[in-house]
Amino acid sequence: xxxxxxxxxxxxxxxxxxxxxxxxxxxxxxxxxxxxxxxxxxxxxxxxxxxxxxxxxxxxxxxxxxxxxxxxxxxxxxxxxxxxxxxxxxxxxxxxxxxxxxxxxxxxxxxxxxxxxxxxxxxxxxxxxxxxxxxxxxxxxxxxxxxxxxxxxxxxxxxxxxxxxxxxxxxxxxxxxxxxxxxxxxxxxxxxxxxxxxxxxxxxxxxxxxxxxxxxxxxxxxxxxxxxxxxxxxxxx
Ligand code: SF4
Numbered sequence: 001x002x003x004x005x006x007x008x009x010x011x012x013x014x015x016x017x018x019x020x021x022x023x024x025x026x027x028x029x030x031x032x033x034x035x036x037x038x039x040x041x042x043x044x045x046x047x048x049x050x051x052x053x054x055x056x057x058x059x060x061x062x063x064x065x066x067x068x069x070x071x072x073x074x075x076x077x078x079x080x081x082x083x084x085x086x087x088x089x090x091x092x093x094x095x096x097x098x099x100x101x102x103x104x105x106x107x108x109x110x111x112x113x114x115x116x117x118x119x120x121x122x123x124x125x126x127x128x129x130x131x132x133x134x135x136x137x138x139x140x141x142x143x144x145x146x147x148x149x150x151x152x153x154x155x156x157x158x159x160x161x162x163x164x165x166x167x168x169x170x171x172x173x174x175x176x177x178x179x180x181x182x183x184x185x186x187x188x189x190x191x192x193x194x195x196x197x198x199x200x201x202x203x204x205x206x207x208x209x210x211x212x213x214x215x216x217x218x219x220x221x222x223x224x225x226x227x228x229x230x231x232x233x234x235x236x237x
Contacts, residue, residue, distance in 0.1 A: 003085035004029035006049035014231025017193035021070035031078040043077040075103040083111040090118035106149035121159040130169035161193035167203040183220040
């Protein structure tokens with residue numbers, strides 16, 4: 001089996017509940033989706049990056065792994081595009097007793113479940129309609145898959161948190177409905193965080209909008225946090 005990697009690098013995690021941790025990022029090539037705020041557009045083509053055998057990719061990961069690395073983050077693109085390869089790479093990391101982290105848009109429950117046994121920490125990202133991830137015709141199906149991924153991660157006792165990227169285009173009513181649907185299937189005790197992440201440099205939401213969005217989650221989950229992409233503040237990748 002082969003895998004296409006776009007890049008591998010160590011940086012400070014700038015997103016989510018584990019911001020600030022020293023992390024090895026393994027960026028998989030390929031994502032067929034179209035979020036308007038995507039900040040990794042170079043890695044979207046399925047033929048971007050470099051192709052490796054799994055053995056060569058594992059060796060590359062090993063040679064990039066620095067001491068005191070808190071976790072290895074499989075990101076993209078969308079790592080579920082190459083789910084079989086990601087499962088093998090993640091198992092290689094788990095065998096070293098280093099936590100593995102999946103950063104995906106959770107668009108396919110079968111691919112997600114294939115990777116899940118080899119992942120310790122899961123970010124479940126819900127896309128809003130205004131993200132342009134998919135067209136409106138396919139949006140409900142996407143959310144159905146993301147909900148199933150959320151349930152599956154919790155059932156497997158993984159460290160699981162929810163992230164939603166919001167922009168000035170985010171509709172309060174739509175967000176409210178999405179949050180209501182999420183907390184129909186999970187309780188606050190089931191999750192390890194709920195992050196509202198404002199877009200950076202493009203259609204940025206106002207503070208008022210962020211506070212309104214926060215207020216919609218708080219009644220369900222008092223530990224909700226608004227966390228921007230902190231790595232961008234220090235010019236880190
Ligand atoms: S899912 Fe992620 S990688 Fe794909 S277009 Fe959206 S932001 Fe970019």
